[in-house]
Amino acid sequence: MAGExxxxxxxxxxxxxxGVYPAGCPAQKMDGPLRGWYFKVWGGGFQKEGIPxxxxxxxxFFLGVELKSERGRPSPIQKKNVSMINRSGGIGIILxxxxxxxxxxxxxxxxxxxSAIPGLSATKAAHTSTGCAIWTG
Numbered sequence: 001m002a003g004e005x006x007x008x009x010x011x012x013x014x015x016x017x018x019g020v021y022p023a024g025c026p027a028q029k030m031d032g033p034l035r036g037w038y039f040k041v042w043g044g045g046f047q048k049e050g051i052p053x054x055x056x057x058x059x060x061f062f063l064g065v066e067l068k069s070e071r072g073r074p075s076p077i078q079k080k081n082v083s084m085i086n087r088s089g090g091i092g093i094i095l096x097x098x099x100x101x102x103x104x105x106x107x108x109x110x111x112x113x114x115s116a117i118p119g120l121s122a123t124k125a126a127h128t129s130t131g132c133a134i135w136t137g
Contacts, residue, residue, distance in 0.1 A: 003069040007097050008040070008053065011067065014100075018107055020058055035059055035111050050077030052085070052092065058110045062090035070097050 012022070019035030036058035041051045052064035064085045066078050074082070074094050085092030091110070095103050 003097075004067055004072060007069065007100075008067050010097075010100070011054065011065070011095070011103070012038075012040075014104060015056070015107070018058075018111060020056060020107070050075060050081045052078070052081065058107055059113060061110050061113070063107075063110070064090060064092045065103075066092075066094045068094060068096050072096070 015036070015038055016022075016031070019030070019032045020038055021030055021034060021036070023037060023039040036056060038054050038056040041047065041053055041055060043049075043051070052066040054063075054065040054067065056063040056065065062085070064082060066074055066082055068074065078094070082092035082094055091106065093103065093106070
């Protein structure tokens with residue numbers, strides 16, 4: 001388990017270097033412009049089984065990342081959830097240390113992508129003052 005935690009910290013450092021900050025990160029601790037957001041899912045008795053370890057929003061795209069040590073193996077429910085993320089238009093990843101460079105490339109490409117959903121900006125603006133507010137403040 002220690003290997004997976006070290007890998008998790010490596011992934012988090014990379015994300016923060018790319019402007020993808022942890023939930024609740026104070027603005028003064030952000031070294032550059034905000035390009036995304038993530039949180040660590042803590043498994044346990046009150047958490048739904050098989051949810052990826054890291055949930056990210058990078059440049060408007062949803063990513064779910066299940067972290068594994070090089071010898072770790074995903075459970076059937078983890079595989080199912082990652083598959084569901086991909087089938088529904090997000091990016092679901094089971095990430096091993098040997099795949100870290102590919103992951104870095106994916107994050108950088110997602111950051112550079114400018115066509116998540118063409119009408120998204122108009123939709124956000126249209127709903128900022130309704131009972132279904134998209135909070136931008």
